[in-house]
Amino acid sequence: xxxxxxxxxxxxxxxxxxxxxxxxxxxxxxxxxxxxxxxxxxxxxxxxxxxxxxxxxxxxxxxxxxxxxxxxxxxxxxxxxxxxxxxxxxxxxxxxxxxxxxxxxxxxxxxxxxxxxxxxxxxxxxxxxxxxxxxxxxxxxxxxxxxxxxxxxxxxxxxxxxxxxxxxxxxxxxxxxxxxxxxxxxxxxxxxxxxxxxxxxxxxxxxxxxxxxxxxxxxxxxxxx
Ligand code: C5P
Numbered sequence: 001x002x003x004x005x006x007x008x009x010x011x012x013x014x015x016x017x018x019x020x021x022x023x024x025x026x027x028x029x030x031x032x033x034x035x036x037x038x039x040x041x042x043x044x045x046x047x048x049x050x051x052x053x054x055x056x057x058x059x060x061x062x063x064x065x066x067x068x069x070x071x072x073x074x075x076x077x078x079x080x081x082x083x084x085x086x087x088x089x090x091x092x093x094x095x096x097x098x099x100x101x102x103x104x105x106x107x108x109x110x111x112x113x114x115x116x117x118x119x120x121x122x123x124x125x126x127x128x129x130x131x132x133x134x135x136x137x138x139x140x141x142x143x144x145x146x147x148x149x150x151x152x153x154x155x156x157x158x159x160x161x162x163x164x165x166x167x168x169x170x171x172x173x174x175x176x177x178x179x180x181x182x183x184x185x186x187x188x189x190x191x192x193x194x195x196x197x198x199x200x201x202x203x204x205x206x207x208x209x210x211x212x213x214x215x216x217x218x219x220x221x222x223x224x225x
Contacts, residue, residue: 005047005219006219007048009088010086010088010089011050011091012054012084012090013037013040013052013091013093014054014092015037015055015093016034016094017030017034017097021072021100021104022101023108023109026108028100029097030095031181033181034094036093036171036207037053037091038053038062041062041065042062042205042208043208043212044091045063046209047213051064051065052067052087054068054079054083055067056071073097073126073128074125077128084140087140088141090129090141092132092143092144096127097125099122099124101123129144130163133165141166141215142164143169144168148171148173149173153196156188157190160190161192166218167190168190168191169190169211171186184203186202186207197214199211
């Protein structure tokens, strides 16, 4: 029974995009609404888990969820590393920027008269979910998300293996009705050596509850071993 299994289990969830500072007043960001991660936090809390939500998105408090606000991928990595050390599950629903400005200017960047272009140098951010998967202890479960626009099954299975994840949840963002910003989603859950599980289009909270229910057997068998 779901609520029994999650009692006393700690889950770390990330949600929303990251903000990568350019100067004191600007950042590089993305359109992630954080809604899927927030729905997962609510669903996990309902199931009885102790939930820590690490996010760039300020939202109204979710019952039973401890929220920590972060901005950059580096800040998110620091927060996730600290919290996951004492958790059973990490769900990485955040849209983490792959790159950040190589330098954060101390003063506001100014344009010079007549300037036509401005070149920005970027450097690679850490891959938070891959780092957690590589360093996790046995019994810990790491879940990634993937937004795929083509070859969903092939790309999802590759990502599951490459990042050494226990689960990869793929959303097909080629359908503009669902996914980013929407209140609905449709996903497929991939797991090594298992047939993919399709969760058809539904409210994000419904999808989130189904995802938590799908993870429950893994949690029980791993933590009781
Ligand atoms: O490779 P891709 O960005 O599609 O992978 C998506 C998954 O990896 C998501 O779970 C996302 O939260 C995670 N990710 C991460 N750190 C990054 C990039 C992606 O944790 N720098």
